Amino acid sequence: MRVVHSAKELRELLQIQKKSGQTVGFVPTMGALHAGHARLIENARIECGIVVVSIFVNPLQFAPNEDFTRYPRNAEQDFEISSNSGADLVFLPSTEEMYPAPQLTFVEVTRVGDYLCGASRPGHFRGVATIVLKLFNIVQPDRAYFGEKDAQQLAVIKRMVRDMNLPITIVEVQTVRESDGLAMSSRNRYLKPAERKAAPALYRALEAAAKLAKSGERDARKIRDAGLVLLRAELSIRVDYFEVVDNEEMQPLQVVQPPFRIAGAIWIGTTRLIDNVLVS
Amino acid sequence: MRVVHSAKELRELLQIQKKSGQTVGFVPTMGALHAGHARLIENARIECGIVVVSIFVNPLQFAPNEDFTRYPRNAEQDFEISSNSGADLVFLPSTEEMYPAPQLTFVEVTRVGDYLCGASRPGHFRGVATIVLKLFNIVQPDRAYFGEKDAQQLAVIKRMVRDMNLPITIVEVQTVRESDGLAMSSRNRYLKPAERKAAPALYRALEAAAKLAKSGERDARKIRDAGLVLLRAELSIRVDYFEVVDNEEMQPLQVVQPPFRIAGAIWIGTTRLIDNVLVS
Numbered sequence: 121m122r123v124v125h126s127a128k129e130l131r132e133l134l135q136i137q138k139k140s141g142q143t144v145g146f147v148p149t150m151g152a153l154h155a156g157h158a159r160l161i162e163n164a165r166i167e168c169g170i171v172v173v174s175i176f177v178n179p180l181q182f183a184p185n186e187d188f189t190r191y192p193r194n195a196e197q198d199f200e201i202s203s204n205s206g207a208d209l210v211f212l213p214s215t216e217e218m219y220p221a222p223q224l225t226f227v228e229v230t231r232v233g234d235y236l237c238g239a240s241r242p243g244h245f246r247g248v249a250t251i252v253l254k255l256f257n258i259v260q261p262d263r264a265y266f267g268e269k270d271a272q273q274l275a276v277i278k279r280m281v282r283d284m285n286l287p288i289t290i291v292e293v294q295t296v297r298e299s300d301g302l303a304m305s306s307r308n309r310y311l312k313p314a315e316r317k318a319a320p321a322l323y324r325a326l327e328a329a330a331k332l333a334k335s336g337e338r339d340a341r342k343i344r345d346a347g348l349v350l351l352r353a354e355l356s357i358r359v360d361y362f363e364v365v366d367n368e369e370m371q372p373l374q375v376v377q378p379p380f381r382i383a384g385a386i387w388i389g390t391t392r393l394i395d396n397v398l399v400s
Numbered sequence: 401m402r403v404v405h406s407a408k409e410l411r412e413l414l415q416i417q418k419k420s421g422q423t424v425g426f427v428p429t430m431g432a433l434h435a436g437h438a439r440l441i442e443n444a445r446i447e448c449g450i451v452v453v454s455i456f457v458n459p460l461q462f463a464p465n466e467d468f469t470r471y472p473r474n475a476e477q478d479f480e481i482s483s484n485s486g487a488d489l490v491f492l493p494s495t496e497e498m499y500p501a502p503q504l505t506f507v508e509v510t511r512v513g514d515y516l517c518g519a520s521r522p523g524h525f526r527g528v529a530t531i532v533l534k535l536f537n538i539v540q541p542d543r544a545y546f547g548e549k550d551a552q553q554l555a556v557i558k559r560m561v562r563d564m565n566l567p568i569t570i571v572e573v574q575t576v577r578e579s580d581g582l583a584m585s586s587r588n589r590y591l592k593p594a595e596r597k598a599a600p601a602l603y604r605a606l607e608a609a610a611k612l613a614k615s616g617e618r619d620a621r622k623i624r625d626a627g628l629v630l631l632r633a634e635l636s637i638r639v640d641y642f643e644v645v646d647n648e649e650m651q652p653l654q655v656v657q658p659p660f661r662i663a664g665a666i667w668i669g670t671t672r673l674i675d676n677v678l679v680s
Binding site for chain 1: 407411501503504505506507508509510511512529530533534535537538540559560562563564565566567649
């Protein structure tokens with residue numbers, strides 16, 4: 121596995137591989153890799169000739185009051201997980217490498233990015249779409265891998281790829297969970313022991329809501345309430361949102377029709393966690 | 401020369417050419433080709449192995465009150481000019497081919513696209529940047545050719561390419577003019593004979609302003625006024641803007657320092673014309 125810091129060098133290395141007919145799989149990350157990322161890389165390894173992992177904590181997708189500064193960074197451990205999962209190349213650019221001049225160009229995926237996390241974190245998906253497209257243009261992958269845990273991000277990227285005529289297949293990979301159901305997330309390491317103990321309530325709430333839907337309930341309000349009642353029982357949790365949305369444009373539903381998603385975001389102390397389930 | 405209507409077919413044809421090591425030159429147009437476009441294509445012909453011309457009147461860059469419907473369309477004549485200028489492939493997609501689903505993704509080049517035409521035509525450069533990036537993603541050219549007549553468009557595209565890490569060289573090609581100085585434009589064919597006679601006043605005004613600047617004047621207001629006095633003498637002309645801007649971000653200057661641009665937009669009857677000169 122090779123670690124590359126320069127976009128130019130990465131492009132040149134990949135050029136050679138592409139000329140020899142290799143397909144390129146790409147896993148963009150913000151580092152602080154965990155078993156969820158490992159699964160993305162492993163999937164890319166199975167399906168592609170060359171596997172590229174990028175590690176870049178993108179300032180553009182954090183609001184000034186958010187956790188950009190304290191976001192966990194651990195390059196050595198990330199290299200180890202990348203290597204063990206089958207990565208060939210790790211792209212670890214500096215902020216100056218990605219933004220050598222003030223970024224004046226932005227990619228906006230309207231509608232899909234407006235609700236849920238888009239409403240709670242204004243500008244977040246603009247930052248995500250912009251950096252992902254920049255990385256896509258550097259790597260020019262055949263396939264790119266994203267986790268279902270960030271379902272709205274996935275929907276935003278899929279729509280961007282389709283709308284912008286990008287010749288890239290987006291592969292969605294199932295959420296990896298701890299044994300108590302908590303979705304793997306780099307932000308889990310912010311949690312104090314008591315918070316960690318409360319955190320799986322989000323997944324339990326999603327499962328309870330999904331169970332009601334699977335039993336035949338079609339009223340989105342009742343489905344939401346079946347989850348919300350569990351979340352409200354956890355006094356250390358503040359609900360950011362808990363919603364029932366369609367799976368393509370992430371718009372709120374009143375009457376559900378599978379496939380649809382139930383998605384939630386909660387605050388535990390100073391940590392914000394998200395999760396979702398697909399009802400298909 | 402081959403005419404292609406499908407993005408998929410174009411991609412496949414170009415794939416073969418690229419694999420054999422050909423460089424791809426790209427000239428995106430809205431059709432109604434004239435000698436200015438011919439020069440873009442000829443430049444691409446000299447510098448590239450394969451020359452692709454796209455013809456697409458992009459609804460996204462026209463406001464509802466603008467001339468989208470009456471914009472001149474003449475495919476047969478466009479094919480002839482393309483062929484005579486050295487094009488190998490003409491891409492002529494339908495609106496449905498370019499926008500099979502509602503376009504929810506938009507590319508915005510802030511600052512560079514805000515002033516001049518960006519102020520007169522809100523949303524115009526968002527439409528331009530979005531379609532050009534879509535076309536870039538379909539063609540994936542090595543070099544793309546744009547005319548200096550649309551200097552702000554050129555600045556927007558150059559900034560987009562730089563900000564979005566696109567591996568494309570943007571080539572700017574000099575404005576082609578009628579013998580009386582009028583810049584070639586598809587919209588010139590809207591002009592009635594009396595209007596056509598008045599139209600070169602825009603270039604004369606730009607030249608008068610440039611002449612004052614070259615004589616050593618540094619006060620942008622005086623430079624503007626040297627042009628505006630000529631435009632105001634033409635009673636059939638209404639000035640949209642006449643400004644002195646820097647050449648990278650198209651921002652208004654108070655004190656000039658070459659290189660900079662003098663740019664103007666005028667209305668003659670129901671026709672809007674633009675032009676500019678670089679003072680270097």
